Amino acid sequence: MAVCAEVVLKPKKALRVPVYAPCIRPDDFAGLSEAEIGSLEVLKGNRKVRLAELFEVKGDAASKPEELTICLSGDFGKVRQVGFEMTSGRVVVEGDIGLLAGEHMRGGTIEIHGSAGSWLGSRMLGGTIIVHGSAGDYVGSSYRGAADGMRGGTIIIEGDVGSELGNHMRGGTIEVKGSVGLFPGIHLHDGAILIRGDCEGRPGAFMMGGKIIICGHVPSVLPGFSIIRISKSVKFGKEKIEGPFYTFVGDLTEGGGGRLHVSKERNSHLSHYESYL
Amino acid sequence: MAEKAPRALLIKNGIVFDPLNGIDGERMDIAVLNGRIVEDVPEKEAYVIDASGMMVMPGGVDIHAHIAGSEVNAGRLLRPEDHFKDVEPKTATARSGVGHSVPSTWTTGYRYARMGWTWVSNPSMPPLEARHTHEELDDTPIIDKATYPLLGDCWFVMEFLAAGMIEECAAYVAWMLWATKGYAVKLVNPGGLECWGFGGNVKSIDDVVPYFNITPREIIRGLAKVNHLLDLPHTIHIHTNRLGQPGNWEITVRTMDCVRDIPGTSSTGKRSIHVTHVQFSAFGGDDWASMCSMAAPIARYVNMHDHVTIDMGAVVPGDTTTMTADGPFQYGLYELTGNKWINHDVETETSSGIVPYHYRRKSLVNAVQWAIGLELALLIKDPWKGAFVTTDHPNGAPFTTYPRVIEWLMSVKAREKTLKRVNKRAIRRMVLPSIDREMTFYEIAILTRAGPAKALGLENKGHLGVGADADIAIYAIDPDRIDPGRDHRAVRRAFERAAWTIKEGRVVVKDGQVVSSPRGRTFWVHVELPDWTEEAIRSIGDAWTERYTVSFENYPIPKHYLARPYKVVRKARLEA
Numbered sequence: 001m002a003v004c005a006e007v008v009l010k011p012k013k014a015l016r017v018p019v020y021a022p023c024i025r026p027d028d029f030a031g032l033s034e035a036e037i038g039s040l041e042v043l044k045g046n047r048k049v050r051l052a053e054l055f056e057v058k059g060d061a062a063s064k065p066e067e068l069t070i071c072l073s074g075d076f077g078k079v080r081q082v083g084f085e086m087t088s089g090r091v092v093v094e095g096d097i098g099l100l101a102g103e104h105m106r107g108g109t110i111e112i113h114g115s116a117g118s119w120l121g122s123r124m125l126g127g128t129i130i131v132h133g134s135a136g137d138y139v140g141s142s143y144r145g146a147a148d149g150m151r152g153g154t155i156i157i158e159g160d161v162g163s164e165l166g167n168h169m170r171g172g173t174i175e176v177k178g179s180v181g182l183f184p185g186i187h188l189h190d191g192a193i194l195i196r197g198d199c200e201g202r203p204g205a206f207m208m209g210g211k212i213i214i215c216g217h218v219p220s221v222l223p224g225f226s227i228i229r230i231s232k233s234v235k236f237g238k239e240k241i242e243g244p245f246y247t248f249v250g251d252l253t254e255g256g257g258g259r260l261h262v263s264k265e266r267n268s269h270l271s272h273y274e275s276y277l
Numbered sequence: 278m279a280e281k282a283p284r285a286l287l288i289k290n291g292i293v294f295d296p297l298n299g300i301d302g303e304r305m306d307i308a309v310l311n312g313r314i315v316e317d318v319p320e321k322e323a324y325v326i327d328a329s330g331m332m333v334m335p336g337g338v339d340i341h342a343h344i345a346g347s348e349v350n351a352g353r354l355l356r357p358e359d360h361f362k363d364v365e366p367k368t369a370t371a372r373s374g375v376g377h378s379v380p381s382t383w384t385t386g387y388r389y390a391r392m393g394w395t396w397v398s399n400p401s402m403p404p405l406e407a408r409h410t411h412e413e414l415d416d417t418p419i420i421d422k423a424t425y426p427l428l429g430d431c432w433f434v435m436e437f438l439a440a441g442m443i444e445e446c447a448a449y450v451a452w453m454l455w456a457t458k459g460y461a462v463k464l465v466n467p468g469g470l471e472c473w474g475f476g477g478n479v480k481s482i483d484d485v486v487p488y489f490n491i492t493p494r495e496i497i498r499g500l501a502k503v504n505h506l507l508d509l510p511h512t513i514h515i516h517t518n519r520l521g522q523p524g525n526w527e528i529t530v531r532t533m534d535c536v537r538d539i540p541g542t543s544s545t546g547k548r549s550i551h552v553t554h555v556q557f558s559a560f561g562g563d564d565w566a567s568m569c570s571m572a573a574p575i576a577r578y579v580n581m582h583d584h585v586t587i588d589m590g591a592v593v594p595g596d597t598t599t600m601t602a603d604g605p606f607q608y609g610l611y612e613l614t615g616n617k618w619i620n621h622d623v624e625t626e627t628s629s630g631i632v633p634y635h636y637r638r639k640s641l642v643n644a645v646q647w648a649i650g651l652e653l654a655l656l657i658k659d660p661w662k663g664a665f666v667t668t669d670h671p672n673g674a675p676f677t678t679y680p681r682v683i684e685w686l687m688s689v690k691a692r693e694k695t696l697k698r699v700n701k702r703a704i705r706r707m708v709l710p711s712i713d714r715e716m717t718f719y720e721i722a723i724l725t726r727a728g729p730a731k732a733l734g735l736e737n738k739g740h741l742g743v744g745a746d747a748d749i750a751i752y753a754i755d756p757d758r759i760d761p762g763r764d765h766r767a768v769r770r771a772f773e774r775a776a777w778t779i780k781e782g783r784v785v786v787k788d789g790q791v792v793s794s795p796r797g798r799t800f801w802v803h804v805e806l807p808d809w810t811e812e813a814i815r816s817i818g819d820a821w822t823e824r825y826t827v828s829f830e831n832y833p834i835p836k837h838y839l840a841r842p843y844k845v846v847r848k849a850r851l852e853a
Contacts, residue, residue, distance in 0.1 A: 146358035147616075254615070 006062055007037060008071045009055040015078040017045040018098065019054060022081040024072070026065035026089025026108060033060050065089040066108075072097070077117070083110050086127070099136070102129050105153065118162065124172065126153040134159030137181070140174050141167030150174075150191065163200075166193050169210065173237055185212040188258055194236045198266075207251050207258035213241055217266045225250035225260055227273040234261045246270055285310050285318040286782055288749065291328030292756055294718050295335060296727040297740035301719045302756055307333060309747040312782035316743055324784075330755045331776055334722050336395030336748030337679075338739050340588050340729035341514075341553045342670035344385045345399050345413035345424070347406040348600045348629045351619055352379040352671070355631055356598055371791045378597040378671040386418035387791045388677055393750025393775035395797075396730070396738055399424040400463055400514060400553065401602045403623040404431070405827065407457035407834055414799050415840040419778075419785050421738070421748070423800040425514055426457045427602050429464030429496055430471045432489075432625040432824065433817055438499035439491040444851055446499060447506040448810035449817070451849060454509075456833035458801040458842065461511035461733075462500050465602040466518050468493040470628045478605040479518050482531050493518050494535050501536040501549050507804045508542045508847045510734025512551045512586070517558040521606045526571035529558040530578050533585050544734030547583045551732055554590020554669035556650040561706075568642055569706035570649045576656030579663065586732045587663035591650030591682045593674035594638045601672065604628030625824045636674070638695070644703035646673075651685050651692065652707065655714045660723040661731065680772035683725070686716045688765035715762045735800075751777040798843040805846065807853040 007029055020043040023029075029037055038052030051057065062068045066088040076082070077096040081103055088108040093101075096114035100122060107127040118136030121129050123143060135157050140150035141164060149168035156175045163181035166174050170189045179197030188207040195203075198216035205222055213234050225248035234241050245261035262270065286309035293305050308318040343349050353360070353376065360375035365384055367373040374384030389397060397420050402410045404426045414422045428434050428450060437446035450462060468486040469479045475487060482493040497515065504513050517532050519525040529552065539549045552558065561571035579585050599610060604620050607630020611618035619631040636643040650673065653664040666683065670676040684691045696710060704710060716724070730739020737746045754771035761768045774789030785793050821829040 142358075143361055144357045145355070145617075146361075 006059045006068055006070075008058040008073055009051075010058075010073045011055055011075065012053075014075065015054065017078065019044050019079045020081055021051070021079050022084035023051070024070060024079070024082045025084060025086035025091065026061075026068040026070060027086055029061040029070060030065040030068055030089070031061060031063045034058065037061065080117070083108070086110075096133070102127070105129070115159065116157075121150060121153070121155050123148060124150045124153045124155070128153060129155045131155075131157040131159065134178060135161045137162035137164055138167055139165045140169055140172070141165075147187070149187075149189075160197070166191070169193070175236070179216060185210070185258075188212065192236055194241065203262075204250060204258055204260045206254050206256070207260070208254060208256040209258050211236075211259045211261070213245070213261045215241065215263050215266070218262050218270075221248055221260065221262065221270065221273075222251065224253040226252060227276050229277065230264060230274070231261060246273055284782075285323035286326070286747070286779065287318055287320055287323040288326045288328050288333060288751065291331050291333035291751060293333045293741065294722040294756075295741040296719060296723045297731065298742045300741075307741055307749065309749075309779070309782045312747050314741055314743055314745045314747050326751070326777060328751050328777075330758075332718065332752045332754050332756050332771070333741070334393070334750050334752070335726045335730070335739050335741050335745070336750050336778065336780065337389075337393050337725050338396040338729040338733070338735070339389070339394055339667060339670075339676065340398050340551075340665050340733060341400045341590070341667045342397050342676050343399065343401065343600055343672070344397055344670070345382065345417060345422075346402050346410035348401075348602070348621075348631060349379055350409070350413065351621075352598045352600050352631050353381070355617060355619060356633055359596075359598065359633075368791070370793055378675045380675075382413050382416040383418060386420050386794070386797070390419040390778050390780070390786050390791060391775060391789055392677070392679060392772060393752065393778050393786075394420065394676075394679075395748035395750070395778065395780050396421045396735070398422070398460070398733065401465055401516070402426050402457065402459065402463075403602065403627050403629065404428070404453055404457045404459075405623050405626055407459070408838065411458060411799065411834065411839055415796070417797070418794040419780055419791075419797055421797045421800065421843075423460035423733075424458070425461040425463035426453055426459035427463050427465055427627040428453060428500065429467035429515075430469075430627050433820075434500070435468075435471070435486065435489045435491050435496065438495055439489055443499060443502055444506070445810075445813045447503040447849065447851060448806055448813050450500070450503050451507050451804035451806055451810070452814045454802050454804065458799065458834050458839060460800055460802055460845075461509060461514050462504055463514045463516075464497065464500060465516040465627065466520060466606070467496040467515070469518050470602065470604060473605045473628050474622060482518055482528060482535065497532060497535055497550075498539065501539040505540050505542055505549070506851060507849050509802055509804070510542070510544045510845060510847070511732065512541060512545050512548050514551045514553055516553055516601065516603060520557045520601075520603055521560070521610070523560045523562040523564055523568040526559050526561055526575060529555065529575055533578060533582070537582065537584055539584075541584070542734070544736075545732070548586055548732070549584045550586075552585065552587045554667065554672065555587045555653055555664060556590040556592060556646060556673065557669070559649050559653065560645075565642060568645060570645050570652060570708060572649045572652035572656060573708055576653055579657050580659070583662075585662060586665070586728070587653065587657075588665040588667040588729070589650045589654055589663070589682070590667055590669035590673050592636050592643065592646040593668060593678040593681055594636045594643065594647060595674060595678070596633070596635045597671045597674055598631060599634045599672045600629070600631040602627045602629045604630045606630070607632055610634065624826065638699045641700045641703045641706075644699035645706050647695075647699065648703070648707035648709040650682070652709050652712065654686055654724060655712045655716075656708075660716075660720045661728050663728065664724070665729045665732070666721075666725045679725070680769045683721055683772055684765045684769040686724070687721065687761040687768055688763070689713055689715055690762060691765040718756045718761070747779055747782040749777075749779040750775050751779075796841050798841045799839050800843045800845055801839075802845045802847055805848045807849070807851050809853070810851065
């Protein structure tokens with residue numbers, strides 16, 4: 001058990017139906033007693049139920065959301081939208097968490113010890129999300145079809161991530177310590193993505209701006225990218241990532257000016273690009 | 278469904294605005310029997326609505342709103358984010374639905390009814406997609422509908438007109454209206470869409486369309502003559518060439534002028550052309566940097582001539598989806614915005630395109646566009662000519678913004694408030710700040726109901742005279758006590774939420790809530806033709822087989838395809 005604080009939620013029995021619980025956030029819990037928290041409404045499938053019907057609630061909440069920690073203990077893999085639009089405080093998840101965790105989040109911290117579902121931190125504006133396990137697709141992305149992805153804040157994922165990481169991202173930073181699927185940084189407008197592991201392919205498709213750093217292997221770079229130099233190191237926030245990196249500009253098919261940095265050491269098959277320098 | 282409706286209905290003490298019968302804010306009762314307005318019903322037997330302190334108008338008539346069809350549906354598919362921000366839950370009487378600028382069919386019907394609108398014309402139906410359009414119209418509840426097939430770039434139409442075979446063309450148009458269950462002749466960028474098939478466009482109404490040896494002027498004049506020959510209820514309904522391009526106002530005036538000498542029909546009288554969403558066709562300047570409002574010369578032309586009606590196509594700042602059959606315009610818009618886009622070619626008939634667009638107050642061009650829409654309505658002296666209230670839904674804004682447009686038309690104060698928040702450089706390029714006209718409820722009733730109904734040749738819509746369809750909107754606002762110029766917000770709120778909407782004598786909305794959802798009718802025009810025309814139409818069969826993916830025999834919509842059709846019969850003025 002990690003360090004846990006004021007309010008603890010535990011599933012009464014394993015959930016089989018998705019539960020939409022945007023109210024599981026310090027802003028809603030602040031100042032409520034155990035019973036009051038238990039009477040908050042969530043959607044189980046298409047039915048409204050009280051939180052206490054699904055979860056054991058322990059502990060009264062502090063009066064200010066920033067002093068509050070919500071601890072989700074057990075399997076929350078079916079629970080969605082936890083920390084929706086939260087502004088402060090902490091949510092600690094000891095197991096897995098479902099889709100849309102930290103959607104439109106504005107501040108505070110979400111720490112997930114297990115894995116996160118897809119759409120983690122989508123449309124996020126601020127705050128921090130730390131995942132010790134892996135995460136699904138569309139991390140820090142926009143709503144399907146929209147062009148307003150993550151605008152601020154930080155997402156750190158220690159495991160692997162699925163496809164379309166940072167779709168339509170417009171600010172903030174995402175760091176992935178494992179590897180990523182297809183299309184990381186698709187439609188990237190601004191902000192920075194650091195991938196310490198490998199990439200399955202097609203990084204930065206349609207990117208207009210911002211920065212993608214890939215320290216691992218990439219099968220190929222899209223034809224819309226043009227090499228501009230070999231960088232010794234690249235800055236990621238305040239950190240200096242040691243290279244050397246092949247630095248590309250793109251996606252030129254969209255008239256974009258983003259920067260894609262790909263490790264030189266791990267990608268000897270890209271050495272033919274050096275002839276264009 | 279209709280059995281449950283009370284047979285007799287009495288609306289008591291309402292303040293009635295019925296411009297077609299010259300009633301301007303009189304306190305009177307309206308009696309309804311079996312879905313029609315009658316002189317009187319016995320109060321004991323009737324369902325009585327107490328409308329004292331309320332305003333009674335005929336149900337709203339929308340002359341131009343894209344609510345159904347393949348392009349609307351493609352817009353729905355293109356824009357999941359549009360549904361996400363506007364969700365309507367299911368109620369006891371209404372289905373759930375989604376959509377802000379491209380709402381689902383059921384939601385479209387409910388939202389119109391909630392505003393007190395009971396008729397919507399769906400313009401620009403590619404004839405080939407008629408089945409799809411009618412399927413969606415059948416699923417749009419409450420309101421009555423009609424749809425206009427796109428005929429301005431049809432190969433057969435252009436060929437007949439280029440060969441001077443005006444009577445054969447008329448027969449073909451009548452057959453098309455029958456085959457697609459259409460109501461009026463719609464032209465979109467005539468000639469230009471055919472050029473777009475080769476990546477081009479026309480730049481004036483005298484450019485020649487490649488391979489057809491015909492100019493837009495000849496197409497417009499030809500179809501206006503056809504419209505006269507077929508004696509259709511509406512005039513030709515035209516989306517001008519060069520729409521949405523700076524400096525296009527001249528072509529708009531030329532388009533209106535080119536049919537000045539062509540007579541109208543038995544229901545349109547002198548009128549021979551309806552120019553739609555003129556806001557998009559009233560740009561001045563040479564490029565986007567010098568773009569300015571040219572509503573004034575267009576309004577001057579309309580004021581001086583009696584053969585034109587127009588509608589606004591107003592822009593209301595906000596997020597929306599643009600969709601027209603004007604493929605080249607939509608492609609230009611994509612290049613301008615870089616947004617996601619769809620462009621499409623419909624065999625031998627037309628093209629189409631869709632691009633999401635966000636109108637911003639702080640954008641120079643968008644602010645001028647906002648002003649143009651209002652200027653058109655305010656500068657035209659006779660409201661029977663226009664500019665009828667439309668937003669070219671969803672191109673200028675969703676139809677749910679009509680109450681805002683009405684608010685601006687009725688109040689200088691409301692306009693000044695918005696003017697303070699628009700792009701400052703735009704203000705020098707519009708005439709709106711110098712207009713102090715404030716419309717009355719009577720004029721609003723013309724622009725939103727009576728005028729469009731008259732322009733569409735609807736005998737039983739848009740008025741409350743005896744024999745009219747009992748489509749009635751009652752708004753919770755007392756026109757005697759309120760000063761719309763000052764209290765414009767109350768006007769907007771009243772129009773957003775009708776206190777009662779009555780459709781064919783049945784209460785469909787009460788206090789802004791849908792209480793019942795009957796199926797509306799779909800109007801279409803059947804033109805009686807002389808016998809020789811059958812042979813003429815059949816003679817195109819061989820050419821048809823070469824050009825279409827659908828066989829000539831399978832093309833017409835079957836007889837019982839429409840759920841609740843209403844046939845309007847006309848007799849062609851063709852020689853036997």
